[in-house]
Amino acid sequence: MANTNIHITTTINEQPYEFLAPSYMSLLDALREIVGLTGTKEGCLDGNCGACTVNVDGRIVDSCLVLAAEIDGCKVETVEGMASSEGLHPLQKAFLEEAALQCGICTPGFLVAAKGLLDNEPNPSEHRIRHWLAGNLCRCTGYDKIVKAVQKVSSEG
Amino acid sequence: MHPFNYVAPLTVKEAIDILEKHGDRARPLAGGTDLLVQARGNKWDLDAVVDVKKIPEAMQLDVSNNGLTIGAGVPCYQIYDHEKIKSDYPGIVDGAFIIGGIQIQSRAAIGGNLCNAAPSGDAICPLIVYGATANIAGPSGNRDVSVEDFCVGPGKTVLKNGELLVSISVPDPPSGFGAAYERFIPRNEMDIAVAAVAVSVTLDNSGTNFESVRIALASVGPTPIFATKASNSLQGKPINERSISEAATIAKDESSPISDMRGTIEHRKQLIEVITKRMINKAIKRARG
Amino acid sequence: MVQTFKHQSEYKVIGSRPVRHDGFDKVTGRAIYGGDIKLPGLIWGALTRSPHAHAKIKSIDTRAAEKIEGVLAIITSKDMPETEDKMVDLGEGDENPRWTSNKLMAQQKVLYKGHPVAAVAAVNRYIAEHAATKIKVEYEVLEAHNDVDSALRKDAAIILESLEGDDLGEKIHNTNLAKHEKYEFGDVDKAFTNATYIEENTYTMQMVHQGYIEPHNATAFWDEEDRVKIWTSTQGAFTARTALSNLLQLDVSRIKVTPCEIGGGFGGKIPVYLEPIAALLSKKTGRPVKMMMERTAVFETTGPTPGGKVWVKIGADKEGKLIVAESKIWFEAGCNPGSMIEPAAQCIYAPYDIQNTRIDTYDVIVNKPKVAPYRAPGSPQVAYAMESAVNDLCEKAGWDPLEFRMSNASDKDTRRGDGVKFSVIGTKEVIKATKNSKHWNSDLGPAEKGKVRGRGISHGYWFNIGLKSSVNLNVNKDGTVTLIEGSTDIGGSRASISMQAAEVLGIPAEDVRPSVVDTDSVGYTDVTGGSRTTYATGFAAWEAANNLIVEMKKRVALYFDRNHKDINFESGVFSVEPDIENEKPERNITFKEIAEKIDDDDLGGPVNSVGSVDLESAGDGFGMHIADVEVDLATGKTDVIRYTAVQDVGKAIHPSYVEGQMQGGAAQGIGWALNEEYFMQDEGGMVNSSFLDYRMPTSLDLPKIETVLVEVPTPLHPYGVRGVGEVPICPPLAAVGNALKDALGIRFSDLPMNPAKIIKAIGN
Numbered sequence A: 001m002a003n004t005n006i007h008i009t010t011t012i013n014e015q016p017y018e019f020l021a022p023s024y025m026s027l028l029d030a031l032r033e034i035v036g037l038t039g040t041k042e043g044c045l046d047g048n049c050g051a052c053t054v055n056v057d058g059r060i061v062d063s064c065l066v067l068a069a070e071i072d073g074c075k076v077e078t079v080e081g082m083a084s085s086e087g088l089h090p091l092q093k094a095f096l097e098e099a100a101l102q103c104g105i106c107t108p109g110f111l112v113a114a115k116g117l118l119d120n121e122p123n124p125s126e127h128r129i130r131h132w133l134a135g136n137l138c139r140c141t142g143y144d145k146i147v148k149a150v151q152k153v154s155s156e157g
Numbered sequence B: 001m002h003p004f005n006y007v008a009p010l011t012v013k014e015a016i017d018i019l020e021k022h023g024d025r026a027r028p029l030a031g032g033t034d035l036l037v038q039a040r041g042n043k044w045d046l047d048a049v050v051d052v053k054k055i056p057e058a059m060q061l062d063v064s065n066n067g068l069t070i071g072a073g074v075p076c077y078q079i080y081d082h083e084k085i086k087s088d089y090p091g092i093v094d095g096a097f098i099i100g101g102i103q104i105q106s107r108a109a110i111g112g113n114l115c116n117a118a119p120s121g122d123a124i125c126p127l128i129v130y131g132a133t134a135n136i137a138g139p140s141g142n143r144d145v146s147v148e149d150f151c152v153g154p155g156k157t158v159l160k161n162g163e164l165l166v167s168i169s170v171p172d173p174p175s176g177f178g179a180a181y182e183r184f185i186p187r188n189e190m191d192i193a194v195a196a197v198a199v200s201v202t203l204d205n206s207g208t209n210f211e212s213v214r215i216a217l218a219s220v221g222p223t224p225i226f227a228t229k230a231s232n233s234l235q236g237k238p239i240n241e242r243s244i245s246e247a248a249t250i251a252k253d254e255s256s257p258i259s260d261m262r263g264t265i266e267h268r269k270q271l272i273e274v275i276t277k278r279m280i281n282k283a284i285k286r287a288r289g
Numbered sequence C: 001m002v003q004t005f006k007h008q009s010e011y012k013v014i015g016s017r018p019v020r021h022d023g024f025d026k027v028t029g030r031a032i033y034g035g036d037i038k039l040p041g042l043i044w045g046a047l048t049r050s051p052h053a054h055a056k057i058k059s060i061d062t063r064a065a066e067k068i069e070g071v072l073a074i075i076t077s078k079d080m081p082e083t084e085d086k087m088v089d090l091g092e093g094d095e096n097p098r099w100t101s102n103k104l105m106a107q108q109k110v111l112y113k114g115h116p117v118a119a120v121a122a123v124n125r126y127i128a129e130h131a132a133t134k135i136k137v138e139y140e141v142l143e144a145h146n147d148v149d150s151a152l153r154k155d156a157a158i159i160l161e162s163l164e165g166d167d168l169g170e171k172i173h174n175t176n177l178a179k180h181e182k183y184e185f186g187d188v189d190k191a192f193t194n195a196t197y198i199e200e201n202t203y204t205m206q207m208v209h210q211g212y213i214e215p216h217n218a219t220a221f222w223d224e225e226d227r228v229k230i231w232t233s234t235q236g237a238f239t240a241r242t243a244l245s246n247l248l249q250l251d252v253s254r255i256k257v258t259p260c261e262i263g264g265g266f267g268g269k270i271p272v273y274l275e276p277i278a279a280l281l282s283k284k285t286g287r288p289v290k291m292m293m294e295r296t297a298v299f300e301t302t303g304p305t306p307g308g309k310v311w312v313k314i315g316a317d318k319e320g321k322l323i324v325a326e327s328k329i330w331f332e333a334g335c336n337p338g339s340m341i342e343p344a345a346q347c348i349y350a351p352y353d354i355q356n357t358r359i360d361t362y363d364v365i366v367n368k369p370k371v372a373p374y375r376a377p378g379s380p381q382v383a384y385a386m387e388s389a390v391n392d393l394c395e396k397a398g399w400d401p402l403e404f405r406m407s408n409a410s411d412k413d414t415r416r417g418d419g420v421k422f423s424v425i426g427t428k429e430v431i432k433a434t435k436n437s438k439h440w441n442s443d444l445g446p447a448e449k450g451k452v453r454g455r456g457i458s459h460g461y462w463f464n465i466g467l468k469s470s471v472n473l474n475v476n477k478d479g480t481v482t483l484i485e486g487s488t489d490i491g492g493s494r495a496s497i498s499m500q501a502a503e504v505l506g507i508p509a510e511d512v513r514p515s516v517v518d519t520d521s522v523g524y525t526d527v528t529g530g531s532r533t534t535y536a537t538g539f540a541a542w543e544a545a546n547n548l549i550v551e552m553k554k555r556v557a558l559y560f561d562r563n564h565k566d567i568n569f570e571s572g573v574f575s576v577e578p579d580i581e582n583e584k585p586e587r588n589i590t591f592k593e594i595a596e597k598i599d600d601d602d603l604g605g606p607v608n609s610v611g612s613v614d615l616e617s618a619g620d621g622f623g624m625h626i627a628d629v630e631v632d633l634a635t636g637k638t639d640v641i642r643y644t645a646v647q648d649v650g651k652a653i654h655p656s657y658v659e660g661q662m663q664g665g666a667a668q669g670i671g672w673a674l675n676e677e678y679f680m681q682d683e684g685g686m687v688n689s690s691f692l693d694y695r696m697p698t699s700l701d702l703p704k705i706e707t708v709l710v711e712v713p714t715p716l717h718p719y720g721v722r723g724v725g726e727v728p729i730c731p732p733l734a735a736v737g738n739a740l741k742d743a744l745g746i747r748f749s750d751l752p753m754n755p756a757k758i759i760k761a762i763g764n
Ligand SMILES: Cc1cc2nc3c(=O)[nH]c(=O)nc-3n(C[C@H](O)[C@H](O)[C@H](O)COP(=O)(O)OP(=O)(O)OC[C@H]3O[C@@H](n4cnc5c(N)ncnc54)[C@H](O)[C@@H]3O)c2cc1C
Pocket: A046, A047, A048, B027, B028, B029, B030, B031, B032, B033, B034, B035, B036, B037, B052, B058, B072, B073, B098, B099, B100, B101, B104, B107, B108, B109, B110, B111, B112, B113, B114, B115, B116, B120, B121, B122, B123, B159, B163, B164, B165, B166, B190, B191, B192, B193, C692
């Protein structure tokens, strides 16, 4: 078989990591299967649902469409890195208070994506929020409460 | 998926060597948003993917008086976040801004879009109407190909074994130039064009006549189409509803869509006519500043 | 049962909006969904699937796959146990295990595109999936039937040879018609001759998918003593256990199903798909095996709700009384019988009081995946037909469609199309609330240039189900109570169930600690589906809590040295009047205080209780939606610009999650109305099997979804809870259709009402 393991040195949620991953393995699988961070979810494996959204070097990406090999030397942030010793991230709190999740499978992706927005644009319009989050599918909520939760954080921000 | 190797060469030469060695069992990797999906869907049996993102020429993004150079691996967001590109090449930005969602745009490259050669590729028609050229490097040297000649069939390009798209050059727009691109999709995001049109116009000094026009159509043929008849029909014509409508009708006739899960022939033809009109007007507006 | 309907102000917990108990784990990424299960020695399974919709399997060659390094086992239908040929009840519909087994692993023929023909176990997922593509299968392709008309043709290829069809009780063979049923009341033919206004039309629709974001998954371990453990994202651990027991031919007690957190189901995660395959691969390898379904396979082989055809004819007298209705419903069942024609018949006329009705239903086998329940299975399709027809009738006669619905509304004792009579229902209250809603009383507003606007309304109905549930409660020393239940929590049911226990116990919702446990650890509980969970498992929790109070009173009595019959309980405080005769004073103690004492003192040991229910029926649910649309006349693009969902929810236990159900159902219905469909190739097989081309609504495709909660408590539940999850997917199809009619003057009778169809219709 034409493949090798690739040695990857990276920072995930501000922790240094070093591991070997097969050359064809996605970042999603490396996070879930090798690093053991299963908060990032699989929904489609073809970039259409956003459940696997993580942040790489300040940009949100679908981790199913990134090879683990490509993140050597990068900074990765996942949902597991959002809460801190001070407690939940404001977005996580708002999602709970606004009941912005039902089954919750889309939630990690939405949280990481929404954080990516608010980190750069603290006061987006409703349209901008909906546009930014269009790469994340939710089948349970109709998005209404998700958008409200993000708006809540941006107005408090 | 066939298990493949990952290589990230640092020079064009290195990349070409690997590609040449593996033939059709290796492919360049830009953002991977087409390639990885296709590899997983077993469209290709690959032994290697060749990441172009460590090659400086493939990651350049320069705007100067000579025009715009976009490295083949530059992701969409870098294009639409670039102030100078936004102001000077809005038609290119129109395409880059609608490919996938934000996550996809963090990765997807204009070069990848072009090399994937989908009839619906949202970056391709804008490049055509800007008169862009593809800068290709290969085992037997470098060559330039106009973007309108680059795609030769669905998923097929002029690239030969071992050849790599290094960058795309867009000439500096002359004065009186304006361009715009729009697609129709049933949803508002995350969809593939049912039909789409890019238009560029160069107006004469008076601003009331077309000096030259380029119209390109997506998703209505086996490749993006440079609609030469519709384009030529406006050359030297005065700007009015009639000339614009006529061009839109010709564009519709130049399209040769099929009916499939994304749309019907009838609907696509109608869309081409409607969007061509809208884009000519938008391009004029932009040309007038 | 003691009916305890109170004014909202008298409830302490019910009707409030606490943070859900599982919320923290779900926003931090810690919750363990089916796909997150890890076990020592875990290996992966993958399936080889048919590219054809209908074909004979001539041969299967596994040699190349076996040679791949890392491949550990391969199975085909030969490895599936012989199963019985009988119908088994799985909560929301019956299944025949023999056909189910064949559906999961093809025997002589493949019946739908994606039909599994072999499975591989390998050391990791990539190798398993790669090896599965290397299994060579030779097929002889047969004619595929994509729709009911083609499948019912006289010369149609027979899809399921062993099928014995039932045509109004008569057995038929060599057929793709699984069942034809009829319901008739009054004198339909005569009533039509008396009708002044008659409206008749045929409505067609394609299959659509539930579209849950989490793919199906299963992890299985078959041990040396033939005990099987399954971890899976299922809507019903116990019904999955029953299905597995039939498919694997093992006693239920040998199978333990652990329901993991689940990423959506909407009915589609009631059937088992990967579980038995993973189990058999585990049996063969002696290792735990995990499987995760690819998204294409999720579309091509699981879930859909039936497409088909609905013909309706309705008649009204000149005063505007709906006097007669007749309909024929043909549904695509997929490769096995069972297309929810019964619920369709139950729902079609439910919002109306009509004296003379007839319904014919047809369950038709086609070369598509076997349908599975999807939110109010069967009801949205017939609501689309009926509610479009009602509007067209009103238009013909010049009646206001809302007033018409009011004057013909069903009520207590109205007979449904299938003959069942209603208990207390909220149809009229819902219509009233719609009439009073902000949305209904505001203007449509001017359309942009080149666009037109329209407004539409539609009813929706679902009967909701009851069935069996069990709950255990245990009192902790700190005054909290653990609540053990078996209902998968898909959208906040831990909260809504715990809140009902908390209300009884007089403690805060946070002090009830719910756990959803495996099939060995709690009593039998039916599926999370049919809008039954908050109703039935909540009922069980209410019962367990009341039993717990009885038990606690005994301990309080011991503590106070009084008779337990004299102990009162209210608002979380146990009290007893003074006993003058025996010189015993008045005493009070809170739930929390006595909990602590019980642990310390000798007061009879740990306190726990059980609640167990088997509810025959549940409160019927009605809803009405208002849709405003704007259509681009040049492109055919429709935007839903405003949307309101009104619904009788009985009693909203946790209003936020009730609103969430209404919004989510509306969103799915809007997708169904406008874009979603199984797009089929002529030779059979879905071609748009990705989220990209299936086109579910994104956040940018929907407006805010306003909700109006109407509360007409049902007498069947202690708090008056009606199921709320399913009703909201029923109205959107016709609400959007009626809005399009209002905007364009054109009736669309074929779903989805997508831009291409709109342009075509405008052009004509
Ligand atoms: C969810 C989703 C949504 C999408 N939406 C859109 C959309 O709206 N519009 C649209 O047009 N597309 C869309 N796409 C397709 C895709 O994102 C675009 O075509 C994108 O521009 C491809 O760029 P890439 O950099 O990711 O290419 P890659 O996947 O890296 O490459 C694409 C192809 O080009 C080849 N290639 C890459 N670089 C070179 C090179 N330098 N020289 C030669 N060959 C090369 C690769 O081998 C491959 O065959 C979508 C994809 C996804 C997954």
